[in-house]
Amino acid sequence: MEIRLSREPTLYRARYLVPIIEKPLENGALITVEGRIIDVGPYEEVKRGHLGPEQDLGEVALLPAFVNAHTHLELSALKWRLTPSGSFVSWVKNLLRIRGSIRPEEFVKTAQEALKAMWHEGIGLLGDHGNTGLSISLLRESPFTAVFFREVIDFQGKSPLKDYLKDHLDDPKITFSLAPHAPYTVSPLLLQAIKAWTKKYNLPFSLHVAESPEEVEFLLTGEGPIRELLEGRGQWSSSFVAPGLRPVFYLDRLGILDGDTICVHLSQASEEELTLLAERRARPCICLRSNTFLGVGVPRLPLMLELGLKPCLGTDSLASNDKLSILAEMATVHRFFPEISPEIILKMATLWGAEALKQKGAGYIAPGARADLLICPIPEGLPSKELFSFLITQPAEQLGRLYG
Numbered sequence: 299m300e301i302r303l304s305r306e307p308t309l310y311r312a313r314y315l316v317p318i319i320e321k322p323l324e325n326g327a328l329i330t331v332e333g334r335i336i337d338v339g340p341y342e343e344v345k346r347g348h349l350g351p352e353q354d355l356g357e358v359a360l361l362p363a364f365v366n367a368h369t370h371l372e373l374s375a376l377k378w379r380l381t382p383s384g385s386f387v388s389w390v391k392n393l394l395r396i397r398g399s400i401r402p403e404e405f406v407k408t409a410q411e412a413l414k415a416m417w418h419e420g421i422g423l424l425g426d427h428g429n430t431g432l433s434i435s436l437l438r439e440s441p442f443t444a445v446f447f448r449e450v451i452d453f454q455g456k457s458p459l460k461d462y463l464k465d466h467l468d469d470p471k472i473t474f475s476l477a478p479h480a481p482y483t484v485s486p487l488l489l490q491a492i493k494a495w496t497k498k499y500n501l502p503f504s505l506h507v508a509e510s511p512e513e514v515e516f517l518l519t520g521e522g523p524i525r526e527l528l529e530g531r532g533q534w535s536s537s538f539v540a541p542g543l544r545p546v547f548y549l550d551r552l553g554i555l556d557g558d559t560i561c562v563h564l565s566q567a568s569e570e571e572l573t574l575l576a577e578r579r580a581r582p583c584i585c586l587r588s589n590t591f592l593g594v595g596v597p598r599l600p601l602m603l604e605l606g607l608k609p610c611l612g613t614d615s616l617a618s619n620d621k622l623s624i625l626a627e628m629a630t631v632h633r634f635f636p637e638i639s640p641e642i643i644l645k646m647a648t649l650w651g652a653e654a655l656k657q658k659g660a661g662y663i664a665p666g667a668r669a670d671l672l673i674c675p676i677p678e679g680l681p682s683k684e685l686f687s688f689l690i691t692q693p694a695e696q697l698g699r700l701y702g
C-alpha cells in the first residue's frame with residue numbers, strides 16, 4: 299500500500315499511531331497539509347475540528363519512516379564481491395582493488411538499485427557518505443531526504459578544504475556536509491579543520507571510529523597493518539606521531555567530540571571511551587551487521603544505553619552487508635541484545651537517527667513533523683504490549699507508505 303498525501307488538509311485514522319516521542323495511541327488520527335503533520339491525537343478529538351476529507355487506514359500502525367544514518371551508496375557495486383577475509387585491512391585492500399576494476403556506469407546502476415531497495419525497506423532519511431558525489435543527483439531525484447557527507451581521505455593533509463566543497467548544495471532535500479573517513483586516514487589538522495567547518499555551518503560531523511583492532515593498534519603504537527597500508531598507498535606522513543591513545547581519547551584530544559559528532563561503529567570502544575562519549579553527548583551509529591560480517595567486534599550497546607548515549611542505526615555499505623535494511627539491523631540488534639527493549643530499538647531506528655543527522659521534524663510523529671510515514675498492518679487481537687516487538691520484526695513486504 300503506497301498512499302501519496304493529499305495537498306489539502308486530510309485526516310488519516312489508524313488503529314495505532316506510534317509517535318516515538320510518546321506512547322502509542324490507539325484509535326489515533328493525524329491531519330496533514332502539504333507534507334507536514336498539523337494535528338495528532340485520539341480520532342474523535344482530531345475529527346472534531348476537521349472539515350476536510352478523511353481516510354480510514356484500518357487495522358494498521360502508522361509510524362515514522364526509518365532512518366539509515368550511515369551508508370555509502372557509491373559502493374553498492376561491491377555487493378557479493380567481497381568476503382570477510384579474517385582481517386579488516388585485508389578487506390580494505392580487496393575493496394580498493396576490486397573497486398578499481400568496476401565500470402563507472404555500474405556504480406550508478408547499482409546505487410540506483412540500492413536506493414530503490416531502501417525505499418522498499420521503509421527508509422525515509424539517509425546519511426550517505428561518498429568520495430565521488432555520484433549519489434548526489436540520484437538522491438535529488440529520489441523520494442528520500444538525505445544528508446550527503448563528502449568523505450575526506452587524506453592522511454598527509456595536503457589537500458585544502460576548499461577542494462572538497464565543490465558539491466556544496468543548496469537543496470531542500472539534501473543537506474551537504476563534510477566527513478573525515480576515520481582517525482587513521484585523515485591528518486589531525488585536517489580533522490580539526492573539517493570539524494571547525496561543520497561547526498560554523500551547524501552541520502552534523504560523522505566519521506568511522508574504533509571500528510577495528512588494527513585502528514586501535516595504529517593509534518596506540520603507530521605500527522601494524524594500517525601503517526603498512528598507508529605506506530603502501532603513498533599516504534604515510536613522516537610528521538605523524540602516534541598519539542598513544544585509544545581512538546575516542548585521540549579524537550577528544552583534537553577537540554572534535556560534541557553533540558553533533560556521529561561516531562560510526564565503536565565496535566572496539568572500551569568502557570572508558572564510551573563514558574567519555576556520553577560526557578561529550580556524541581552520537582554513536584551502530585552498524586552491527588557490517589561489524590559481524592567483518593568480524594571486527596560487537597559494540598557494547600547495552601552499556602551505551604546505560605550511560606545515556608542515544609545510538610542510531612546504519613547499514614554501512616554493500617561491501618560489508620548483504621542489504622541496506624534498517625529492519626534487518628533492528629532484528630540483528632534484537633537477536634544480539636534481547637535485553638534491550640523493542641521500544642528503544644525502534645527509537646534507534648527513527649528518532650535518534652534523525653537527531654544525529656540534525657534533521658528537525660524527522661523520525662517522530664507530532665504537529666510540525668514531516669509526514670513521511672510507514673503503514674504496518676496489525677493482526678487482530680495483538681495485545682498492545684506486544685506492539686513494539688511486532689513492529690521491529692516485520693518483513694519489508696508488510697510495510698506500506700504514506701508520504702508526499
Ligand SMILES: [Zn+2]
Binds near residue numbers: 369
Ligand atoms: Zn562506513
